[in-house]
Amino acid sequence: MDQHLRVFVTVVEKGNFSRAAEELHMTQPAVSQYIKLLEQTYGEQLLDRSNKYVRLNKAGEIVYAHAKEILGLYTKMQRLLDDLANRATGHxxxxxxxxxxxxxxxxxxxxxxxxxxxxxxxxxxxxxxxxxxxxxxxxxxxxxxxxxxxxxxxxIEAFAEDTMYVVASAQHRLAQQIDEVKLSDLEEETWIIRELGSGTRAATEKIFHSLSIKPKDVMEFGSTQLVKESVESGLGLTFLSHLAIRKESAMGLLKTIAVKDTPFKRKFSxxxxxxxxxxxxxxxxxxxxxxxxxxxxxxxx
CATH class of the missing domain: 3.40.190.10 (Periplasmic binding protein-like II)
Known part of the structure; x- marks a missing residue:
């Protein structure tokens, strides 16, 4: 049954039978037969087919999600058995x-x-x-x-500590200040923050809460690199790990700002x-x- 699931997952991820057959080093009729047998086993059609594509239907979505988990467990079991040879090897x-x-x-x-x-x-x-x-x-x-x-x-086990700072372009007016920046000044600035689900976003919201500030203008971006580029261009402020800005700080492009209750500490786990x-x-x-x-x-x- 694991081979049937593997073929099914490959068809879904490749988007059609011919590309799946090529990936699996099988003929297209053999791939079609595996899918047909899988659908007969579960008594449900799993894919909506056309000449150009295949798409998951509701039943297919359920099988695909569980098939990924099952195949992951098969792989993990095989690696554990291989480890009886006591060698650090494999994927x-x-x-x-x-x-x-x-x-x-x-x-x-x-x-x-x-x-x-x-x-x-x-x-x-x-x-x-x-x-x-x-x-x-x-x-x-x-x-x-x-x-x-x-x-x-x-x-979940913490193993290292990270340090985070308020960051601005080196040319930003707040980056020129020697003393701590006023919280009211921070609220007036545009903030470039990460998306929900990001650990950096969670840390940013914590620092907003601890400082009791509510920025008037917030932009949400989905990558750290995009956040850094935007801040470097002068678009606004952000809150980032010192690890993420090492090169830009050394090159004089980004600068940390002295703010009350920072730097902020968090854990990597x-x-x-x-x-x-x-x-x-x-x-x-x-x-x-x-x-x-x-x-x-x-x-x-």
Whole structure:
């Protein structure tokens, strides 16, 4: 049955039977037969078909969501069995929130490859909520998120601390001030913030609450890089990790602003769905915990 589900998922993700057949190294009639048998098994049509595309119907959406989880469990089970040979090898799917994933994770992956070259990592970057959901659905072996998260289905363990600042273009009038900026000045500025579900967005809302400020103008963007580019162009202020602005600060493009109750501290956390760990996952987690100072990791040659 796992092969039937694998074929079904591939057809859905490739959008038609011919591309799925090519991906699976099968003939198109064989792919069609697998889908037909799967539909007969469940007694439901799962796909709406045309000459150009296939689309999920309501029944197909249910099967697709569970098929992804089931196939993830099959893969994890096989890797655990392979680990009986006691070698750190094989595929490792890692998810990370934007700040950690884009500015810190590459340094860990380089060290992982150097020490354990038989481990083959794949990386997914998303906001903290998205990463946690993928781990919960067995589509990722491990997630790394920022900020706080409550989920009884997941194991969540903080392993490092992050520092966040109010950030402006180096040419911004508030960036020229030596003393702390007045809260009333912050309220008058345009703020560039991340989308809901982002750990950086949650931290931003916390700092707004703690300072009791309500900015008059807020723009919401879906990536840290877009936020930085907008702030650098003088569009407004933002609230970001020092990890995300290291290069721009060194180049004199962005500057942190002295504000009451900042810098703000938050945690990076490891997110797991199960207590069973492959050798590859164990060594990766050990690597994360080896040195809690992210700055030290980044600076290492």
């Amino acid at each position: 490792l799917s890692i998810g990370a929130s934007y700040t950690f994933g884009e500015y810190v994770l590459p340094h860990y992956i380089a060290r992982l490859h150097e020490q354990f070259p038989l481990i083959k990592p794949s990386i997914v970057i998303g906001n903290s909520k998205e990463i946690a959901e993928l781990v919960e659905g067995h589509q990722l072996d491990v997630g790394i998120i920022e900020g706080e998260l409550q989920n009884n289905q997941l194991s 490891i997110v797991l769905r199960t207590s069973f760990k492959t050798k590859a996952l164990e060594v990766f987690i050990d690597l994360l915990k080896e040195d809690p100072s992210l700055s030290t990791v980044i600076k290492r040659p």
